[in-house]
Amino acid sequence: MSEHNEHAQHIVGPGVYLVILFALLIGTALTVWASFLELGFWNPIIALAIATTKAVLVVLFFMHVKYSSKLTKLTVISGIFMFLVLISMTLTDYISRAWGSW
Amino acid sequence: MPNSSVHTAESAHEEHPAYLRHHFNSTEQQADAAGFAMWLFLLTEVMFFSGLFTAYLIYRNWYYPAFVSGSHQLNVVWGTTNTVVLIFSSFTMAMGVWCAETRRRRGLVLSLTLTFILGLGFLGIKTIEYREKIEKHHVPGFHYSMQSFLDPQSDPEVYAEYHDKPLVPDMARHTELYFSLYFLMTGMHALHMIIGIGILGFMILRARAGAYTAGHVTFVENIGLYWHFVDIIWIYLFALLYLISRHQ
Amino acid sequence: MSEHTIVSLPDQATARIPKDNYITRENGLLSWLLTSDHKRIAILYLISITFFFFIGGALAGLIRLELLTPQADLMATDTYNKVFTMHGVIMIFFFLVPSVPATLGNFFIPMMIGAKDLALPKINLLSWYLYMTGGLLALYTMTVGGVDTGWTFTTPLSTHYVNTNVLTTGLAVFVAGFSSILTGLNFIVTIHKMRAPGLTWFRLPLFIWANYAASILMVLGTPVLAIAIVLVALERTLGIGVFDPTKGGDPLLFQHLFWFYSHPAVYIMILPGMGVISEVISNFSRKRVFGYTAVAFSSVAIAVFGFFVWAHHMFIMGISNYAVLVFSLLSMLVAVPSAIKIFNWSLTLYKGSITFETPMLYAFGFIGLFTIGGMTGVFLGTSGTDIHLTETYFIVAHFHFVMVGGMLMAFLAGIHFWWPKMTGRMYPEKISQLAAVVTFIGFNLTFFPQFILGMLGMPRRYAAYPPEFQILNVFSTAGATILGVGYLLPVLYLIWSLRYGAIAGDNPWQATGLEWQSQSPPLTENFAEIPVMDHEAYDYEWLEKQQKEKGVASAE
Amino acid sequence: MNHISPVIWQFLVKWMTNFALLPPEASKIAPQMDALLFFLILVSLIGLTIVVLLVVSFSILYRKKRHPVAVQVEGSTLLEAIWTIIPLGLFLVMFVWGALIYFRVYTPPVNAMNIYVVGKQWMWKVEHPGGQHEINALHVPTGRAVQLTLISQDVFHSFSIPAFRVKREAIPGRYTTVWFEATTPGTYHLFCTQYCGTNHSQMIGDVVVMTPEEYRKWLTRSDSGASLAQDGERLFASLSCAACHNARPDARGPSLANVYGAKLSLSSGGTVIADEAYLREAILNPSQHITQGYAPIMPTYQGQISEEGVIALIEFIKNLNSDYRVEQTINTTDMLPGSEGAAKGGKTPAAKGPAQNGKVKP
Secondary structure (H helix, E strand, O other), X not given: OHHHHHHHHOOOOHHHHHHHHHHHHHHHHHHHHHXXXXXXXXXXXXXXXXXXXXXXXXXXXXXXXXXXXXXXXXXXXXXXXXXXXXXXXXXXXXXXXXXXXX | XXXXXXXXXXXHOOOOOOOOOOOOOOHHHHHHHHHHHHXXXXXXXXXXXXXXXXXXXXXXXXXXXHHHXXXXXXXXXXXXXXXXXXXXXXXXXXXXXXXXXXXXXXXXXXXXHHHHHHHHHHHHXXXXXXXXXHHOOOOOOOOOOOHHHHOHHHOHHHHHHHOOOOOOHHHHHOHHHHHHHHHHHHHHHHHHHHHHHXXXXXXXXXXHOOOOOOOOOXXXXXXXXXXXHHXXXXXXXXXXXXXXXXXO | OOOOOOOOOOOOOOOOOOOOOOOOXXXXXXXHHOOOOHHHHHHHHHHHHHHHHHHHHHHHHHHHHHOOOOOOOOOOHHHHHHHHHHHHHHHHHHHHOOHHHHHHHHHHHHHHOOOOOOOOHHHHHHHHHHHHHHXXXXXXXXXXXXXXXXXXXXXXXXXXXXXXXXXXXXXXXXXXXXXXXXXXXXXXHHHHHOOOOOOOHHHOOHHHHHHHHHHHHHHHHHHHHHHHHHHHHHHHHHOOOOOOHHHOOOHHHHHHHHHHHHHHHHHHHHHHHHHHHHHHHHHHOOOOOOOHHHHHHHHHHHHHHHHHOHHHHOOOOOOOHHHHHHHHHHHHHHHHHHHHHHHHHHHHOOOOOEOOOHHHHHHHHHHHHHHHHHXXXXXXXXXXXXXXXXXXXXXXXXXXXXXXXXXXXXXXXXXXXXXXXXXXXXXXXXXXXXXHHHHHHHHHHHHXXXXXXXXXXXXXXXXXXXXXXXXXXXXXXXXXXXXXXXXHHHHHHHHHHHHHOOEOOOOOOOOOOHHHHOOOOOEOOEXXXXXXXXXXXXXXXXXXXXXXXXXXXXXX | OOOOOHHHHHHHHHHHHHOOOOXXXXXOHHHHHHHHHHHHHHHHHHHHHHHHHHHHHHHHHOEOOOOOOOOOOOOOHHHHHHHHHHHHHHHHHHHHHHHHHHHHHOXXXXXXXXXXXXXXXXXXXXXXXXXXXXXXXXXXXXXXXXXXXXXXXXXXXXXXXXXXXXXXXXXXXXXXXXXXXXXXXXXXXXXXXXOOOOOHHHOOEEEEEEOHHHHHHHHHHOOOOOOHHHHHHHHHHHOOHHHOOOXXXXXXXXXXXXXXXXXXXXXXXXXXXOOHHHXXXXXXXXXXXXXXXXXXXXXXXXXXXXXXXXXXXXXXXXXXXXXXXXXXXXXXXXXXXXXXXXXXXOOOHHHHOHHHOOOOXX
């Protein structure tokens, strides 16, 4: 079972962690700075985009998903997918309520 | 054959480390199963928080001005500090996992202790923030006060920074929803932090005894995953609760 | 071998129950309460679930008695409301959700995949304790005054307008929810990581596929219920306003979150039952399940589509008309995999060699009742007819056909089928066949009239009703009496069989599953030797060959 | 058959003679709904028959006695495709048909007569535009589209008339609507079908369908002295709404004349049709519904007006097609009891009775 060995062998080193740490700190600075700009519609989009980038970095490197088995990747993706299902399917109701009846 | 543990052909020739539970055939299988279980647990955590995020999304769209004024009540300096604290704690946690994997006992203890302290620091800052809300009667429920939103000038510190216009009463009432979600989401997050810190304390004690630097690192890895997950939740909470609209 | 049965028992004169098995390995109450053996935990679950089933059943009896007459005369409306609420809470969270997975699943998933235990044995025990904590909390709630919100806890009724024990009930459900999450998590990890060598995904028995699908639903759905209950509790105690329309909250949001779990929950309840039926039908027609892949994938399809249809519980509740369209369409899609299963089971019988032991009778009952239950579900998923039928007895009849006619029949089929493996002894065949028939008749008499009541417009959850509905209600109550007998009988003869039943031997049914390769009752570590799987599931030719070899070996 | 218990015997006889699968069809939508229902029943019966036939015939043909050795048959992709596609097709037909019915039940025609229904624990309060109030009863004429505008004061209720095949949830904080056109005079059941607490099963009543003449008689007989719009006018005066909502050049609020049904531009951007739901929101949560060009100064009336009060105000605004009435209210605010007399003199649609109280077109 090659998957297992891969899991046991791959160790991410401090160098990668340091790079990610700095990326995350820069991301934090960026998002705070962006929130003070007047961008209207784009403000929340940018805030979420930066947050998502940070989250992806954490998941891929701190949580080793980049080096993990397909099963782990699938689990992560299904988590995100179900999260989006709950939100988007609920919003089908909330968004279209304002459209009036038909 | 009473009480004899049955060895199969494939596992008989390996030697069994003490931590291998009886029902697993190999240490890889055990580590794999534990890691996968942790990921599934995090999956349930995602779904647990997703209910709150859904509520947040709906009410933010409905009562945007209330959410803006409400978020101005949060201290962005404390929020940013806390984000940085958590990011550093995630880093030290990741280092801890690395130390465990490469069997560095002192490094592991140091990393875990740092993570522990940073976690406590986060909670300390959160307490300061919560106390400010309690003093201003911004805790939803029977003692909730809309004063800061009906008359922003009564709250000189925040007013000096953002010059919020007063909200009309019906919109001001909805700041309570903002604070409900604020306390719910940060409260749930803080609860996860407290649990994590408790486990970290336990781990530090065991790590000093060398429990995780003898090859069996699953537990450290799993708690690491948990800690990073809590960090991710905060990254989103910070963006959604603190940074709604900071420009004047 | 006889013409009427496939049972082959060892010579009763010489046969003995193996001395060393999971029951005899250790003794004393503590050895049970602190066990981490999945089989013992399954037995703990079986006992506690049966207990809760009969409490829920007694409450159902009270409901039917009250509805014998149009007036609220046996009990006040208040009491009636509490009774049906507790009936719902206990039956759903403490019987249906854990029934097949926690008992049969717990016992046989590791055995069917050739593992020594579940991946997380201690978590498994923890989940039983959580279940018991929740269950006892629910019972405690009953003794201190009950709760009358309905099992759906609809806001704002549950948050602002009742003063019964919503909080303790909520806590009970919350705790039981965690038990369910941990069981599901455990199953998924076990099925992924603990399969015996050679046991690929498409060699797995369909029972495993079904439980795997149900486990996915448990893991992904239950946390959303948990957060919804937390929100209700906080709304009730602190008035946070998230579901309070006077504070700008939306009470419908609660229903979205609640049904996001509770619709998939019905698949949590029915999927493992479908797994049992696949095993039973295949075994008693001596044939591989027709369209194995289709049945396996239909389980997964139900699990996936199951998450996209929840708002069909809210068609008339003021969600937007566009959302109604979307959810109605998706609800139609989720009906297809169930139809696929039904047809595949029917075709499995084709050119089989069919015998009619009790599990098979229950399985036939399941097919018929589930077909009706499923088709009437389409009535409700169709947005137009839903307007007339929703919130009436049609709903009650529909989900009882699926849950009781489907799930409970499957549960009983499974219990009878695996009883020899669990206990080492056979149940008495004749009386159990009688019980199966009685259950089927009683069930139809109880719930079929409720379809007509619903079409006539009788609302659900009514303690008193207009007199013209009485006759059908009398039929229903009469049926419930018969049904009650049908459920009591198995308890009696199964307990009797523990001591007096015929000794079953390792494989009384000549079944192919790995669990039958072990002794009955099995060893604590399940198998004396980890089995290697070198054939497909339901390979009866392989079994025959193996038995011939054994026969040759023993003859030598 | 005398040895059967006489009670059961009576039951059986009564049931056999009165057996019905569905309640009487008393509305225009009912036959359409029933047609779909019978289609569904038919499909179910065919499906069930196929399954039962398969199971029973295979059980007989291939029972062990007759067929001792099973023949292993693998699946068949063709068959799987058949029983995937045929049910799917049928279900899609049901979906489309059902959606059409749903569309009809919840899309009231433009000329429908509006009746307000307030649900509260545990009764239905029905308010006719002419000022007739009913509790746990609803009187409607035949041959006339009736729209119900429902709201709940407390928990979820559901207004169900099985004979009309319509049902709609009354929810707190928001209007919902449903409509029907009754066809057969008679008395029918009215149920609350959403569980709403202790006396849920007592929240029932009668729907009385009358011929138009009888209905007119009933209206005059049940006259409460003031129409809903007149009630609203009084409330309008006592809440001093006219202090801002007058047509004067310096008015702080927009004029409300002809506002109902009009397309309004909001200060938050976007436009909205001023229907009942909008008017209700604008009274209770004004700040999100400010008309363009006006300052958000209107106080909220949440918690100060009952749902019935809001309904009366809306009905007043709906019937306001000139500012004349508002002028009158300003003049008479300080002598409230006298405003009644002034109201009688005015020539507004509100005074003309319910028959004309449709949607006022600007």
